[in-house]
Amino acid sequence: MIDSKIREQLVAIVGNENYDDTISGRLVYSYDATPNHQELPDAVISPKDKQDVCQILKVCNLEKIPIVARGSGSNLCGGTCPVEGGIVLLFKHMNQLLEIDKENLTVTVQPGLITQDMIKQVEAAGLFYPPDPSSMKISTIGGNISENSGGLRGLKYGVTRDYVLALEVVLPNGEMIHTGGKLAKDVAGYDLTRLFVGSEGTLGVITEATLKLIPKPESKKTMLALYQDIEAAARSVSQIIAKRIIPTTLEFLDKHTIRAVEDFAQIGLPTDVEAILLIEQDGPPEIVARDIQHIADICRSEQAVDVTVAKSDEEAEKLTTARRTALSALARLKPTTILEDATVPRSEIATMVKAINDIAIKHNVKISTFGHAGDGNLHPTCLTDVRDKDEMERVEAAFADIFAKAIDLGGTLTGEHGVGVMKSPYLEWKLGEAGIAVMKGIKEAIDPNNIMNPGKMFAKELKKRVVIGE
Amino acid sequence: MIDSKIREQLVAIVGNENYDDTISGRLVYSYDATPNHQELPDAVISPKDKQDVCQILKVCNLEKIPIVARGSGSNLCGGTCPVEGGIVLLFKHMNQLLEIDKENLTVTVQPGLITQDMIKQVEAAGLFYPPDPSSMKISTIGGNISENSGGLRGLKYGVTRDYVLALEVVLPNGEMIHTGGKLAKDVAGYDLTRLFVGSEGTLGVITEATLKLIPKPESKKTMLALYQDIEAAARSVSQIIAKRIIPTTLEFLDKHTIRAVEDFAQIGLPTDVEAILLIEQDGPPEIVARDIQHIADICRSEQAVDVTVAKSDEEAEKLTTARRTALSALARLKPTTILEDATVPRSEIATMVKAINDIAIKHNVKISTFGHAGDGNLHPTCLTDVRDKDEMERVEAAFADIFAKAIDLGGTLTGEHGVGVMKSPYLEWKLGEAGIAVMKGIKEAIDPNNIMNPGKMFAKELKKRVVIGE
Numbered sequence: 001m002i003d004s005k006i007r008e009q010l011v012a013i014v015g016n017e018n019y020d021d022t023i024s025g026r027l028v029y030s031y032d033a034t035p036n037h038q039e040l041p042d043a044v045i046s047p048k049d050k051q052d053v054c055q056i057l058k059v060c061n062l063e064k065i066p067i068v069a070r071g072s073g074s075n076l077c078g079g080t081c082p083v084e085g086g087i088v089l090l091f092k093h094m095n096q097l098l099e100i101d102k103e104n105l106t107v108t109v110q111p112g113l114i115t116q117d118m119i120k121q122v123e124a125a126g127l128f129y130p131p132d133p134s135s136m137k138i139s140t141i142g143g144n145i146s147e148n149s150g151g152l153r154g155l156k157y158g159v160t161r162d163y164v165l166a167l168e169v170v171l172p173n174g175e176m177i178h179t180g181g182k183l184a185k186d187v188a189g190y191d192l193t194r195l196f197v198g199s200e201g202t203l204g205v206i207t208e209a210t211l212k213l214i215p216k217p218e219s220k221k222t223m224l225a226l227y228q229d230i231e232a233a234a235r236s237v238s239q240i241i242a243k244r245i246i247p248t249t250l251e252f253l254d255k256h257t258i259r260a261v262e263d264f265a266q267i268g269l270p271t272d273v274e275a276i277l278l279i280e281q282d283g284p285p286e287i288v289a290r291d292i293q294h295i296a297d298i299c300r301s302e303q304a305v306d307v308t309v310a311k312s313d314e315e316a317e318k319l320t321t322a323r324r325t326a327l328s329a330l331a332r333l334k335p336t337t338i339l340e341d342a343t344v345p346r347s348e349i350a351t352m353v354k355a356i357n358d359i360a361i362k363h364n365v366k367i368s369t370f371g372h373a374g375d376g377n378l379h380p381t382c383l384t385d386v387r388d389k390d391e392m393e394r395v396e397a398a399f400a401d402i403f404a405k406a407i408d409l410g411g412t413l414t415g416e417h418g419v420g421v422m423k424s425p426y427l428e429w430k431l432g433e434a435g436i437a438v439m440k441g442i443k444e445a446i447d448p449n450n451i452m453n454p455g456k457m458f459a460k461e462l463k464k465r466v467v468i469g470e
Numbered sequence: 471m472i473d474s475k476i477r478e479q480l481v482a483i484v485g486n487e488n489y490d491d492t493i494s495g496r497l498v499y500s501y502d503a504t505p506n507h508q509e510l511p512d513a514v515i516s517p518k519d520k521q522d523v524c525q526i527l528k529v530c531n532l533e534k535i536p537i538v539a540r541g542s543g544s545n546l547c548g549g550t551c552p553v554e555g556g557i558v559l560l561f562k563h564m565n566q567l568l569e570i571d572k573e574n575l576t577v578t579v580q581p582g583l584i585t586q587d588m589i590k591q592v593e594a595a596g597l598f599y600p601p602d603p604s605s606m607k608i609s610t611i612g613g614n615i616s617e618n619s620g621g622l623r624g625l626k627y628g629v630t631r632d633y634v635l636a637l638e639v640v641l642p643n644g645e646m647i648h649t650g651g652k653l654a655k656d657v658a659g660y661d662l663t664r665l666f667v668g669s670e671g672t673l674g675v676i677t678e679a680t681l682k683l684i685p686k687p688e689s690k691k692t693m694l695a696l697y698q699d700i701e702a703a704a705r706s707v708s709q710i711i712a713k714r715i716i717p718t719t720l721e722f723l724d725k726h727t728i729r730a731v732e733d734f735a736q737i738g739l740p741t742d743v744e745a746i747l748l749i750e751q752d753g754p755p756e757i758v759a760r761d762i763q764h765i766a767d768i769c770r771s772e773q774a775v776d777v778t779v780a781k782s783d784e785e786a787e788k789l790t791t792a793r794r795t796a797l798s799a800l801a802r803l804k805p806t807t808i809l810e811d812a813t814v815p816r817s818e819i820a821t822m823v824k825a826i827n828d829i830a831i832k833h834n835v836k837i838s839t840f841g842h843a844g845d846g847n848l849h850p851t852c853l854t855d856v857r858d859k860d861e862m863e864r865v866e867a868a869f870a871d872i873f874a875k876a877i878d879l880g881g882t883l884t885g886e887h888g889v890g891v892m893k894s895p896y897l898e899w900k901l902g903e904a905g906i907a908v909m910k911g912i913k914e915a916i917d918p919n920n921i922m923n924p925g926k927m928f929a930k931e932l933k934k935r936v937v938i939g940e
Contacts, residue, residue, distance in 0.1 A: 103708055103817040126714065148657045159655055161664075162632065175904040182815040184845035185629055185885035187618045187668050188893075188900045189927060190909050194631075194664040198657050215714030238573055244596065244685035287754050345652040347573040375654035415655035423658075430658045434645040439660050441915030446908055457659060 002042045002087075006063050010045060010087075013055045018046040018093070029088040032073035032080040033135075035336045036386050037421060041068065041082040046090040050170065050207040053089070057205065057451075058174030060087065066454050069201045071112065071143025074135040076339055077420025079147060079200050083455035089205065091142060098208070100125050104182045105213045106165060111142025111206050127213040130157030133416070134324050142206050148198030150416030152280075152323065155374030156248045157214075159416065161197045168208035169196055172447040182210060195442070200418050201453040203446045217282035220248065221292045222316035225277040225299035226270055226306040230254065233275040234350030236302040237373045240279075241346065243298060245291050249280035250374030251323050254353070257330065257370040257381070264329035265322045273305065277373065278323050280316070326370050327381070334383035340399055342406035343377040343415030355405045356380045363398040365391065377415035400463060403429060424459035472512045472557075476533050480515060480557075483525045488516040488563070499558040502543035502550040503605075505806045506856050507891055511538065511552040516560040520640065520677040523559070527675065527921075528644030530557065536924050539671045541582065541613025544605040546809055547890025549617060549670050553925035559675065561612055568678070570595050574652045575683045576635060581612025581676050597683040600627030603886070604794050612676050618668030620886030622750075622793065625844030626718045627684075629886065631667045638678035639666055642917040652680060665912070670888050671923040673916045687752035690718065691762045692786035695747040695769035696740055696776040700724065703745040704820030706772040707843045710749075711816065713768060715761050719750035720844030721793050724823070727800065727840040727851070734799035735792045743775065747843065748793050750786070796840050797851070804853035810869055812876035813847040813885030825875045826850045833868040835861065847885035870933060873899060894929035 002010070002021070011019045020026070021043040031038040042065075047053045060067050066086025073080045082088055091112025098108040100122060107122055107129065115136040122129050132151035133139055139149070145167070150159045166180035169192075179193040180186055196203060227233040237250055253261065253276045262269040269276070277299065281291045296307045310316035331337040344352045353369055356378070360367040371378040380402055384395050403413040403426050413419075413426050428436050440458060443450075472480070472491070481489045490496070491513040501508040512535075517523045530537050536556025543550045552558055561582025568578040570592060577592055577599065585606040592599045602621035603609055609619070615637070620629045636650035639662075649663040650656055666673055697703040707720055723731065723746045732739040739746070747769065751761045766777045780786035801807040814822045823839055826848070830837040841848040850872055854865050873883040873896050883889075883896050898906050910928060913920075 101817070102712060104815045105711065148661075150655045154654055158632075161661065162628075171904060171908065177902060177905045177908060179905070181880050181882055183813055183880075183882055183885065184624055185620045185811075185813050185842070185847045186882045187884050187886055187888050188882045189889060189897055189905070190912060191618075191631065191661075191664045191668055192905070192908060194661045195912075198661055215716065241575065242572060246685065284754075284757050284760075286756060290754075341655075343653055343655050345571075345574045347571070372655070377655045410651055410653075412651055412653055412656040412658045414657050415653065416657055418657050419659060427659055432647060434641060435647045435649070435659070435662070438641065438647060438662060438916055442660060442665075442912055445911030445915040 002065065006059065009059050010056060014045055014047055014052050018048065020044040029070065030082070032075055032078065034076050034078040034081065034422060035338060037078040037081040039081055039083050039085065041088040042085050044088045044090060046092050048093045050168065050176070053170045053205050053207050054174045054176060057170050057172060060451050061172050061174060061449055064449050064451060067451055068453050069142070069146070069205045071140030072138045074139045075143065075147055075418060075420065077414070077418040077422045079418050079420035079456060081421060083421055091140065094207065097121055100127070101182065106182050106210050107213055108208065108210045109141050110208060111140060113141050115139045115141055115144055122213055123216060126216050128216040129163065129211060129213055131160045131163060134327065141209065145197055145206055145209055146199065146201050147418040150372070150377060152249045152251060152372060154372055154377070155250055156246050161194055163212045164193055164197050164209060165212050166210035167193050167196055167206055169204040169206055171204045172449065172452050198418070200420060200456050202443060202457055203452060219285040219288050220280055220282035221288050222280045222310040222319050223292055223296060224308050224319060225279065225304040226273045227275040227303065228273060228305055229303060230275045230353050231350045232303040233277055234353065236277060236299045236304065237349060238347060239298045239302060240295055243294060245294055247279050247281045247291070247295065247374065249278065251278040251371070252373035253278065253323065253326065253370040254368055256368035257326050260329040260333060260368065261322050261326055264332060265325055267318050267322050269322065278319055280320065330368055330381050330383060335385040337381060337383055338395060339379055339381045340402065341377060341379055341415045341417045342402050342411060342413055344406050344409045344411035346374065346376045348409040348411065349373055349376055352378060352406065352409060356402055359398050359401045359405070363394040365395050365398050367398065376411065400426065404465060419457045421456055424457055425461060425463040427457065427459065428462055429465050472535065476529065479529050480526060484515055484517055484522050488518065490514040499540065500552070502545055502548065504546050504548040504551065504892060505808060507548040507551040509551055509553050509555065511558040512555050514558045514560060516562050518563045520638065520646070523640045523675050523677055524644045524646060527640050527642060530921050531642050531644060531919055534919050534921060537921055538923050539612070539616070539675045541610030542608045544609045545613065545617055545888060545890065547884070547888040547892040549888050549890035549926060551891060553891055561610065564677065567591055570597070571652065576652050576680050577683055578678065578680045579611050580678060581610060583611050585609045585611055585614055592683055593686055596686050598686040599633065599681060599683055601630045601633060604797060611679065615667055615676055615679055616669065616671050617888040620842070620847060622719045622721060622842060624842055624847070625720050626716050631664055633682045634663055634667050634679060635682050636680035637663055637666055637676055639674040639676055641674045642919065642922050668888070670890060670926050672913060672927055673922055689755040689758050690750055690752035691758050692750045692780040692789050693762055693766060694778050694789060695749065695774040696743045697745040697773065698743060698775055699773060700745045700823050701820045702773040703747050704823065706747060706769045706774065707819060708817060709768045709772060710765055713764060715764055717749050717751045717761070717765065717844065719748065721748040721841070722843035723748070723793065723796065723840040724838055726838035727796050730799040730803060730838065731792050731796055734802060735795055737788050737792050739792065748789055750790065800838055800851050800853060805855040807851060807853055808865060809849050809851040810872065811847060811849055811885045811887045812872050812881060812883055814876050814879045814881035816844065816846045818879040818881065819843055819846055822848060822876065822879060826872055829868050829871045829875070833864040835865050835868050837868065846881065870896065874935060889927045891926055894927055895931060895933040897927065897929065898932055899935050
């Protein structure tokens with residue numbers, strides 16, 4: 001509850017029209033794309049500009065009111081669920097593309113800008129912003145930065161972190177800092193830019209960002225390789241890289257995902273195969289043609305039952321879009337979809353996919369797997385129903401096993417979705433007590449009153465690590 | 471002074487042969503490549519392995535003894551000068567390449583490995599580690615990580631930070647943490663990997679690192695463009711990027727540097743021009759040929775007086791090596807060489823080079839400029855003599871003006887050399903009070919007893935910012 005005096009102060013900052021504490025307004029922002037997490041905020045505030053953000057944070061810091069900065073809420077870790085109430089901060093008035101700088105190859109944006117809208121404007125200028133989270137049609141760039149979003153082009157081009165050059169951040173105490181610049185090289189002190197990237201709104205509020213762009217690739221080609229054997233698909237992935245080809249995209253879909261996607265998108269995907277690799281290469285046309293030929297040869301020699309190269313841009317777009325719809329397609333099948341992003345070294349993909357299947361059988365749950373095979377970032381996806389308490393317990397146990405296995409294989413429990421509230425009980429499995437202590441120390445130094453997205457990343461209750469097979 | 475009881479404990483950890491507190495032994499490590507900074511350490515210790523490092527740090531933390539981890543001391547910011555005494559830590563027993571993983575494209579190393587030795591082994595495996603600081607023949611990879619070293623290939627490939635995937639770090643309290651993994655994607659908590667990269671030994675001791683590799687480019691070509699007009703050279707840089715070509719290397723040398731290099735290396739550089747651009751492109755041969763042709767056309771249309779492409783690998787190597795010797799070549803001319811690395815957005819290079827020349831005249835000092843024009847990272851280099859107190863004051867005033875100008879142009883006071891003790895009085899100009907406060911908070915959270923490289927990054931006395939022209 002925000003008492004009436006504080007409410008007055010906040011309304012004075014943003015105006016009545018940007019302060020919503022109606023029950024219906026609060027309900028809308030009580031949850032995000034993550035199933036099974038809901039909590040009402042006390043108010044939903046839309047700052048008009050960065051000065052408003054500074055003032056709001058000053059009030060909240062003094063009064064110890066939690067603040068959850070929120071883009072489109074498309075995250076899958078419960079990252080924007082206001083688990084301790086307080087204020088949800090919206091950026092509908094701070095959603096502009098401020099500048100495309102063609103000489104320095106940068107774009108400067110406000111946090112509320114939709115990722116795909118930015119990408120379209122950037123591409124119209126002949127430039128390219130590679131990170132392409134599957135949610136990019138609705139996600140905001142502020143959300144992408146806060147979660148360090150990945151995407152389908154991560155193998156070749158890296159993730160959001162690799163493209164953030166400068167940030168304007170309002171600290172919990174209401175002071176503003178500027179990190180980095182339009183600079184490829186900057187070593188003036190600790191790398192605060194990358195500390196804020198992926199910090200999930202727990203350290204400050206990003207009010208502006210300058211992102212690195214690269215020249216738009218001249219051309220691209222897309223192909224599909226079909227397999228009756230998952231290990232053959234995984235071997236193909238390893239062989240492509242071993243032959244020193246780094247495709248833009250190297251996606252894996254298992255049979256459950258293929259069927260769901262085909263059922264949903266009806267683009268003619270074969271539904272009688274065990275696995276598909278969706279592969280894309282971009283660059284100068286002659287190099288793309290050469291690489292795609294090499295990749296096709298490798299897939300065939302690794303027992304792909306069929307290899308087809310998209311004949312037109314439209315056909316290619318259809319295939320990529322099909323992959324992007326995987327989550328939506330699967331989500332239709334059951335009331336609840338839980339999609340995780342356990343990530344392993346590329347060499348361990350076959351082992352991990354097999355382990356996921358074994359774990360699903362062990363716990364008697366249904367798990368489909370798709371994801372970014374090229375960078376070891378898999379999306380085991382469980383179709384279930386939150387109302388079925390017994391099954392939900394088995395689902396949770398299965399995912400705990402999946403996290404444990406990923407970590408055992410040298411991987412991590414989250415490759416691109418973030419920790420949020422979902423994975424916070426498991427974070428210590430990856431980082432150890434000492435690693436968590438360092439992160440907590442940083443959090444306390446920057447946000448001593450714990451107002452920034454409290455309840456995220458650092459769990460109150462830890463899960464016990466159960467070693468598989470014991 | 472380390473008292474005899476503590477001395478006994480430290481000797482018990484590493485053995486007599488790895489503990490040196492003779493005056494001659496200490497003298498060797500009382501300074502690094504940075505002029506005008508010298509302070510005796512109390513002892514020089516060479517841990518045998520990571521367990522030794524843990525134990526040494528435990529003792530030092532308890533006894534509040536400063537620790538300066540040191541590679542080859544080739545840094546240019548006084549970063550490894552033990553300004554508060556204590557222990558200098560050497561890594562001569564921890565200098566192995568532990569693994570090249572061809573499937574995951576990674577190399578795992580100990581901190582004391584020489585950068586160029588690692589690069590050679592990596593290239594023998596058909597792989598490529600792009601960061602190439604000019605000091606790579608003698609620098610260690612641990613030093614590169616601690617300073618976030620740049621190099622000549624930064625424009626296309628980025629800097630050390632962009633290639634560090636995982637770190638093993640011993641914290642000041644002697645506990646060990648592991649960050650990251652052989653993973654392109656990992657968002658499990660704050661990005662500690664990149665917090666330690668470039669932290670200049672102020673947060674912990676790196677005992678192992680896993681670095682990202684990429685396939686070795688198939689071919690490369692090197693060219694020189696000569697100019698009678700610095701602005702024409704700068705315009706060429708802008709035009710190359712504007713035409714969407716990102717060369718591997720785009721180096722600038724002014725006439726003073728050219729003359730010094732030619733005098734030193736005698737490779738036939740013309741000494742009657744105002745500026746040279748050294749340009750390198752790598753990749754598939756047909757693309758390299760095409761890009762080099764485009765670049766040559768651009769340089770000619772921007773009034774380059776001559777453009778030549780190296781006819782053989784040997785000739786190319788000679789040109790690149792010549793550039794790498796710029797510092798050594800200049801250093802021969804006067805007793806003291808002070809080389810800085812003020813960095814500006816690429817679009818501001820011409821303005822910055824001109825400003826540096828004006829500042830040199832204003833303060834009556836001699837400054838040569840060379841550097842990485844493609845990424846705006848310039849190396850204004852002052853030839854002077856530390857014994858000339860009057861001139862040294864003017865040199866310092868000139869560099870203060872250079873830092874101020876770089877920051878005014880949206881740049882930074884250090885692009886790749888680090889803050890160390892040299893630039894710590896100026897850091898606040900870039901970061902502001904609030905930025906410094908965040909960094910200090912992080913430092914205090916991780917190293918509450920301030921034993922890790924104390925006296926670096928955070929200055930006791932700040933320089934007053936004087937706005938140029940006032």
